[in-house]
Amino acid sequence: MKVRKNMKKKIIIAITILGLLAALLVSCTKSTSTPSTPTGESSTPVNTSTLTTTASTPVTSPLGTTSGTLKSGLPLSITEPTDSATINGDTVNVQGTTTPGATVSVNDNVVTADSTGAFSTNVNLDAGPNAIDVIATDDNNNQGEVLLMVNAMPTTSTTLGASQGTLPLTVTSPIDSATLSTSTVTVQGRTTPGATVTVNGNSDVADANGNFSIDVSLDNGPNAIDVIATDDSGNQGEVLLMVNDTSGS
DSSP states (O other), X not given: OHHHHHHHHHHHHHHXXXXXXXXXXXXXXXXXXXXXXXXXXXXXXXXXXXOOOBOSSOEEOTTSSEEEEEEESSOEEEEESOTTOEXXXXXXXXXXXXXXXXXXXXXXXXXXXXXXXXXXXXXXXXXXXXXXXXXXXOTTOOEEXXXXXXXXXXXXXXXXXXXXXXXXXXXXXXXXXXXXXXSEEEEEXXXXXXXXXXXXXXXXXXXTTSEEEEEEEOOSEEEEEEXXXXXXXXXXXXXXXXXXXXXXX
């Protein structure tokens, strides 16, 4: 009887030990297959790449072209000219400040900011609207960018409304310095029959009587209308007009 009791006791102990071993084996298996994550930390990989920040709210100039601060990775301020300024002449001096020693690109001109961060350079302008793109870059390739729109009035060497060149050209509509309340205007006139007439990039061919009629879009505010007629021999005539559009006012 005593032997049977001892046997039962040994069996219970053996079962208990086997149960503990099984539990320990399961725990080890889970620990090996699932990496632990410290409390309060995310297991998501961290992206360490550098992003360039751009302004989310661009400024729209009265000329209808997006302008203002485009990229703000480096301090950059333009003191002259102001956005949407009217410039008398065919050049303008662009002045501003940025990080000292930064390289500043102004359209096709490249200058270096002095020890105070100031820079200055002259830019050539065409008659009418002009974009002035200013980009400052430091040694670490950080950049700041400002886009300005200015309106250039012709120099004294070009007479508004008068025909220039060797080809006869007359613009009958619109008249120079007209104020218009529409976003488009039909430019009409007369030149040599068959000549190609270009008005602000839009082209057509004069009819058998030399008449032409070309529609062009206008921006709110001052607009230059440049009419160029060219015949088959390369002779040209040009008339430059300035009109003011008030449709967006």
